[in-house]
Amino acid sequence: MQNTKALGKSGEDRAVTFLEQKGYSIIRKNYRTADGEIDIIARDGDTIVFVEVKTRRSLSFGVPEAGVDFRKQKQIKKIAGQFISHYQLFDRNCRYDIVALYYEGTAVEIKYIKNAFY
Secondary structure, eight states, rough: OOHHHHHHHHHHHHHHHHHHHHOOOOEEEEEEETTTEEEEEEEEEEEEEEEEEEEEEEETTGGGGSSSOOOHHHHHHHHHHHHHHTTTTSSSEEEEEEEEEEEETTEEEEEEEEEEEE
């Protein structure tokens, strides 16, 4: 059984592959600031997409996407603002998506939530 860190890394790797298959260009993975981290920053056409990845191997604490609560959304928006400011991307559209992965044995279920929050 994977530890939590390995499970998260596995989920992020699968999410990158999933997004690339959908035609997204990955800009950054694990973008860190003093305020936290955004798992994936991608480009979908002209839109900058900030993606939170949630991975679970049990539903005993609810579905993975439920982990992106109001506090986490607020943190992601703050870090996204820092990214936009740092790279002078003020003229770009952006959005916040979630890739939720649930491992059941060797199978994985992927749920993609576009425009998950504002």
